[in-house]
Amino acid sequence: MPLLIVAIGIVSLLILIMGLKLNTFVSLIIVAFGVALALGMPLDSIVTSIEGGLGGTLGHLALIFGLGAMLGRLIADSGGAQRIAMTLIDKFGEKNIQWAVVVSSFIIGVALFFEVGMVLLIPIVFTISKQLKVSILHLGIPMVAALSVTHGFLPPHPGPTVIAGEYGANIGEVLLYGFIIAIPTVIIAGPLFTKLARKIVPNSFNKTGDIESLGEQKTFNLDETPSFGISVFTAMFPVILMAIATIITMVQKTNGIEDNAIFATVRFIGNASTAMLLSLLLAVYTMGLARNIPMKTIMDSCSKAIASIGMMLLIIGGGGAFKQVLIDGGVGDYVAELFSDSTLSPIILAWMIAAILRISLGSATVAALTTAGLVIPMLGATDVNLALVVLATGAGSLIASHVNDAGFWMFKEFFGLTLKETFATWTLLETIISVSGLVFVLLLSLIV
Template sequence: MPLIILAVGIAILFFLIVKVKLNSFLSLVLVAGIVGYAEGLPITQIIPTIEKGLGGTLGGLAIVVSFGAMLGKLMAESGGAQRIATTLINVFGRKNVKWAVCITGFIVGIALFYEIGFVLLIPLVFTIAASAKIPLLEVGIPMAAALSVTHGFLPPHPGPTAIAVIYNADIGLTLVYGAIIAVPTAIVSGPLFYNCVKGLNPEIPDGLYNPKVFKDEEMPSFMTSIFTALVPVVLMAAAAIAKLTLAKDSALFNVLTFLGTPDMALAISVSIAIYTFGLSRGKSMSEIMKTVENAVVAIAMILLIVGGGGALKQILIDSGVGKYIGELLSGSNMSPLLLTWLIAAVIRIACGSATVAALTAAGIAAPLVAVTGVSPELMVLATGAGSLIISPPNDPGFWLFKEFFGLTVKETVKTWCALETIISVMGLIGVMLISIFI
């Protein structure tokens, strides 16, 4: 019975989001209340449980997501992202420009949500395709693939960071495992996959090729841009390595662990960005703070959606559904990693949103960590991989890719849906392989 109630609740969630077009946050909170009541939670405990789940999730995430948005906005408006792209293009040459764009998407995507990174980089894709006289998808597919890979696997991106909070996973270690999976996945789903669809050659859609292109003197240097963008990644990776190699009572271990916490790593990076992308470029502090404010406004609803996912998770835990699922699985031979991937994949196909799929699946699967002893870091990556599969037409990313690249629905399925599925399946394979060695 608990699973039937849960299935009905998820069906209602899909209906509200897909058919009714109700806001995802409102849908998640409403369904959390319905499921909690149906599962037997006393009516007086439903609201406190929702508050507990929402607050517990955002308490560990709001700073990380906000700082990430600030860093991304400062990088975009200073020309730092454009500097990274143009320098890599010059280094790689026009024949290998797809690799440069893939690396650019990989770097920029770590700090930005997929949609924000896509809109940020699409003018550069158009500019590169037009100036280098190469097919639009030759640079577009590697860019989109790299952004999607970071969305699924690499903290401090808000997506995997949010899932890590739910599983209580070590974010630094998740980053290390995620990078091992993300690099080959981005290569296969981006530059290599393009060779399978190179027969498609859409034109740049009319009215879209009007990017803001920074003059050389307006942009920060490449070293400044790349250094600022990668500061949080380096600090978090260093903390993860320290946890694996250093004694816990050593001074270096404590320093690296402190600096490598997501909050501190991103706070340091934003502080550096205020100078490198702002003050040193001649901007006043009031101008910089306006950019920072706009960045936070842009991700306010995303934070609420993440909190809504946390509320549903808490309802499932406090009502005993999570424990029931864990006990049910304890008698099964199916790997919890595979099961979690399947749950996220089914939700993704049904409701479209990778964020909703990941958070809902994590809420359902979170109790499995304690029951089975599976690595919470690998559960994060399995959830992220499953949440990316296919990208059906009820996913905004489907239409974003279709419209900006001027494709038909059939062509979008052959390109965008295929590369998302490659990322998802390769992610699962990578997770299963790593699980053998840890």
């Protein structure tokens, strides 16, 4: 019973992480060994499988993830992110303040990882809410909606990037389709959901919140920061490069144009790793050297960025090891055989598995990686668009964040909510993002 073994493995993972408070990476490796033994894998191949899964996952992700962390840190440390947020809030005006928060959080969310973006934007949201005398949750829900959507759907964030690598999907297509899905999803989960949340838990909109735990925040005078245009261009540069390369490649394939050196160069520049490297070099200049910031200070920011993602990389690697055990142990083949006569779309199946694992495990990235181990074997028998399967997996991995997810507690504490209020706002918000994402992926699958 391979699925029973997987279920026992997931329960064991929960006990190790939540019950015994064991480090997530260590817990994943222990469970990977245990599941491999229970599945009857040959003893001499278990370590090879775990090492292969860990190395294969990080080999694809570490370069993009590391460069992305440095890029985001430079934009934050230079005041570029603050410039983007404050300029948009000023331009949109008091009446459209929610939309200003959505747009600025979306742009910043493309460049910064979820937790970093949240810590950076929350003090700004608190300041604006005091100035305009509006509820912090009125601005906070649109902010986290935009950050969560970019985290779940758009490369170079770890989830979509690593799943694209596992499925063998074109990362540029994932980015392009991700944008198409992300924009309406943010509108639904942000400004529109805020109106519903106000009716469900009206008292939560009277809370004042608490951000003392963030310590003293680095603030800038706007005239000390890079210009708005340069800040947005730097944050969006990797997206621009990958999107251009994807569109040109699509046009080439559609029109049957013969390949040549120009197309090869475009693909090379639009490759996620190349695009991130070029974007980092651009940021070193625009966010640093052009503003007479010493190279040592710039490199200190880069070093801090890498130090902050070390454990996250290990956890992702541990998830990759667990995924590889599921594949090598035959669980993926068993699931593929189980659904071989099913008319269920791989898109829906990937979303369902990721959703179940997300609710069980808490970590969106680990849930997505484990899903890959179960879904990959069945992708060969279908002509489904792999980029859409990536986005469906990402959508499923966001659903119903609750007490086993760090994001749940961050949201609760920062906005000063009760558990009930957090479930009615944050948990429901993440579920709306997940379901909306699936709906838009399915609609897009009718076209592409």
